[in-house]
Amino acid sequence: MTGQHVSELEGYNLRLYVAGQTPKSIAAVSNLKKICEQHLSGRYEIEIIDLMKDPALAIRHQIVAIPTLIRQLPEPLKRIIGDLSNTEKVLVGLDIHPK
Amino acid sequence: MSSGDPKLPLFEDADATVAAIHQGDVDAVVVMRALEGPQVILLHGAEEPYRVLVERMSDGALTAGPGGVILYVNDRLCDLTGYPSRRLVGHDLASLFEGEPPKLVPEATVEASLLRNGEGPMPVAVWSRPISIAETTATLVRLTDLTVHRRAEQIAAAERFARSVLEQATEAVIVLAPDGRITHASWRAEQLARRPPIGCTFSEAFQLEARGTDDAGTLAHFSAESLDSMLATRPFHGVEVKLRGDDAKSAFLLSAGPLVDENKANVGSIVTLTDITERKRAEEQQTTLVAELNHRVKNILAIVQSIAAQTVRSSRSLESFADTFTGRLKALAIAHDILTQTRWIGIGLSELLAAVLAPYRSPEGARVTMSGPAIMLPARAVVPLSMVLHELTTNAAKYGALATRRGNVEITWHLRGGDDQLVELVWQEREGRKMKQASGGFGTKLIDHVISHDLDGSTKVEFDPAGVRWEIAFRLSIFAEARATASRSSTA
Numbered sequence: 270m271t272g273q274h275v276s277e278l279e280g281y282n283l284r285l286y287v288a289g290q291t292p293k294s295i296a297a298v299s300n301l302k303k304i305c306e307q308h309l310s311g312r313y314e315i316e317i318i319d320l321m322k323d324p325a326l327a328i329r330h331q332i333v334a335i336p337t338l339i340r341q342l343p344e345p346l347k348r349i350i351g352d353l354s355n356t357e358k359v360l361v362g363l364d365i366h367p368k
Numbered sequence: 369m370s371s372g373d374p375k376l377p378l379f380e381d382a383d384a385t386v387a388a389i390h391q392g393d394v395d396a397v398v399v400m401r402a403l404e405g406p407q408v409i410l411l412h413g414a415e416e417p418y419r420v421l422v423e424r425m426s427d428g429a430l431t432a433g434p435g436g437v438i439l440y441v442n443d444r445l446c447d448l449t450g451y452p453s454r455r456l457v458g459h460d461l462a463s464l465f466e467g468e469p470p471k472l473v474p475e476a477t478v479e480a481s482l483l484r485n486g487e488g489p490m491p492v493a494v495w496s497r498p499i500s501i502a503e504t505t506a507t508l509v510r511l512t513d514l515t516v517h518r519r520a521e522q523i524a525a526a527e528r529f530a531r532s533v534l535e536q537a538t539e540a541v542i543v544l545a546p547d548g549r550i551t552h553a554s555w556r557a558e559q560l561a562r563r564p565p566i567g568c569t570f571s572e573a574f575q576l577e578a579r580g581t582d583d584a585g586t587l588a589h590f591s592a593e594s595l596d597s598m599l600a601t602r603p604f605h606g607v608e609v610k611l612r613g614d615d616a617k618s619a620f621l622l623s624a625g626p627l628v629d630e631n632k633a634n635v636g637s638i639v640t641l642t643d644i645t646e647r648k649r650a651e652e653q654q655t656t657l658v659a660e661l662n663h664r665v666k667n668i669l670a671i672v673q674s675i676a677a678q679t680v681r682s683s684r685s686l687e688s689f690a691d692t693f694t695g696r697l698k699a700l701a702i703a704h705d706i707l708t709q710t711r712w713i714g715i716g717l718s719e720l721l722a723a724v725l726a727p728y729r730s731p732e733g734a735r736v737t738m739s740g741p742a743i744m745l746p747a748r749a750v751v752p753l754s755m756v757l758h759e760l761t762t763n764a765a766k767y768g769a770l771a772t773r774r775g776n777v778e779i780t781w782h783l784r785g786g787d788d789q790l791v792e793l794v795w796q797e798r799e800g801r802k803m804k805q806a807s808g809g810f811g812t813k814l815i816d817h818v819i820s821h822d823l824d825g826s827t828k829v830e831f832d833p834a835g836v837r838w839e840i841a842f843r844l845s846i847f848a849e850a851r852a853t854a855s856r857s858s859t860a
């Protein structure tokens with residue numbers, strides 16, 4: 270994925286669940302990349318899962334609404350629902366402290 | 369939004385999920401179905417038909433966000449690249465292409481090389497258009513596989529080339545279907561055909577007659593129907609034929625071979641008519657030349673043998689034999705040089721005299737004078753006449769006018785017209801040694817013999833006190849007769 274491979278100790282491993290190219294899905298991908306580049310540069314890894322192609326992948330993280338972002342690492346697991354357009358909410362939700 | 373432990377059940381987040389759906393933060397939900405399992409339901413259902421269309425289309429498609437990051441790829445693009453969508457989404461658009469990424473121009477198509485997993489790059493046409501999705505500007509990109517297109521172009525070019533080869537072939541090429549009907553004919557074949565050949569049987573379009581006697585036997589066994597059937601089904605090699613009604617009387621080699629498709633199945637035959645007229649003509653000319661050369665060599669050997677025998681008989685010593693024989697051979701050689709130079713056409717009488725008498729025609733004194741009309745001597749007269757002139761000259765040099773300082777020779781001739789074309793030549797010597805009438809050695813005999821036998825003429829010699837006088841007459845017309853006889857015998 271875009272971004273660098275990061276160590277599990279300090280890096281963010283994020284997984285974004287989208288549904289094809291619905292407006293919210295596209296906006297979520299775009300917003301997430303922007304936020305990560307700005308606040309987590311060099312410390313993040315993003316995996317984008319298109320549930321339109323494989324809905325069964327929704328089971329693992331019990332995805333109901335799309336788009337949904339899951340913070341897999343660092344633990345604990347966190348979940349943000351929506352297109353991630355509110356940067357403040359995302360930073361708080363992911364527990365990111367602006368540098 | 370809220371935090372949660374993966375082990376905690378979903379209802380922990382239920383409130384946040386419901387709130388998000390209510391607030392319009394999401395546009396799709398996952399529902400669990402008893403049989404099918406989880407299914408994605410788009411909250412804006414109108415998009416579904418377009419999504420299906422894009423997923424099923426034969427071109428690759430993707431959406432790139434700001435900065436060129438890939439947000440979405442369709443299944444076809446996954447097929448084309450050999451990568452699953454998760455390996456493409458999130459990557460940079462430029463990373464899909466080999467070398468410099470294509471410069472995208474809205475609504476225009478550019479060509480590029482698409483990288484593939486485990487295979488060589490694929491030529492693609494890249495079309496793009498910017499689009500606004502929500503508040504984001506994205507780019508829609510369509511990638512069309514040009515491989516098939518390129519292959520089609522190559523096949524078309526190969527087909528055009530093959531056609532042009534067929535068209536330009538100097539041989540007439542005819543393609544027959546298994547039923548004997550003509551399906552293709554080259555330009556040359558169309559020229560030779562009696563009617564537009566396509567759709568006809570071979571014998572309808574081309575009427576053959578055998579040329580050689582052997583070939584006539586071969587072809588005589590076949591009716592038009594059998595010939596058509598044989599040409600369409602069996603290999604048939606190099607039978608010499610000509611076409612009935614061909615004004616040029618050209619000779620052709622007729623051949624046929626099977627036409628097979630890529631599975632080696634027989635789908636007809638290829639018949640060729642190769643024009644061998646020029647080759648035949650060259651062969652005939654060569655045969656004639658060899659026969660002519662053979663004839664001439666035999667003639668020369670006979671002449672040499674005869675000269676040698678006669679010279680031996682009339683020579684008193686080995687030295688005199690050597691002198692005389694060498695002189696006569698030289699005369700023969702001069703005559704042959706002339707014939708070679710004039711390509712056996714012949715030579716003017718005055719030119720022949722000049723060549724033979726060259727050693728005695730000094731620039732200061734006109735010891736030999738010549739006068740008479742222009743007469744073209746045929747090739748067959750050149751050797752005998754030059755032998756005669758050589759003998760006259762040798763006699764004059766040894767015993768007559770050319771043996772003294774003041775002596776001279778006057779040669780005059782005229783042509784008596786009419787059918788005979790009689791040449792009368794007078795060789796008059798003056799102020800030379802006085803020759804005795806009885807001196808007639810082989811030289812005199814040879815002159816007599818050659819004029820009467822080879823030139824069918826007559827001689828008269830007078831040993832006048834002033835100098836010897838030869839009167840020689842021969843007919844040019846006999847050479848024309850001889851030629852006519854020779855050509856009759858060669859065609860027989």
